[in-house]
Amino acid sequence: MPQPISPIDAFNRILEQEIAFQVQHKLELFLGASKAKKVVARLQEVCKQKNHQHFRSFSEILEILREEQKGRSVRLISEEKMIQIIDRWNY
Numbered sequence: 001m002p003q004p005i006s007p008i009d010a011f012n013r014i015l016e017q018e019i020a021f022q023v024q025h026k027l028e029l030f031l032g033a034s035k036a037k038k039v040v041a042r043l044q045e046v047c048k049q050k051n052h053q054h055f056r057s058f059s060e061i062l063e064i065l066r067e068e069q070k071g072r073s074v075r076l077i078s079e080e081k082m083i084q085i086i087d088r089w090n091y
Helices: 007-012 017-031 033-049 058-064 079-087
Strands: 066-069 072-075
Touching: 007 017, 007 058, 017 033, 017 079, 033 058, 058 066, 058 079
Parallel strands: none
Antiparallel strands: 066 072
């Protein structure tokens, strides 16, 4: 039986196919399929650019998940949504 993985560990192992699938599935519950897929892709891209260095905090992840929309910076996940995701991660 697989052991539960903490959210920060999951984000740090996002390049592993099975972990990426699990993260995307969990995020879909809060963000919808399209946005969840975008978040996973962005985290994988940044992880590759950083030579697989671990994310140190959820704040760092939130900053990474910013994108430009119509000339302004928008987060793909808000702080409130991240707290909800973390709180309900293992349910």
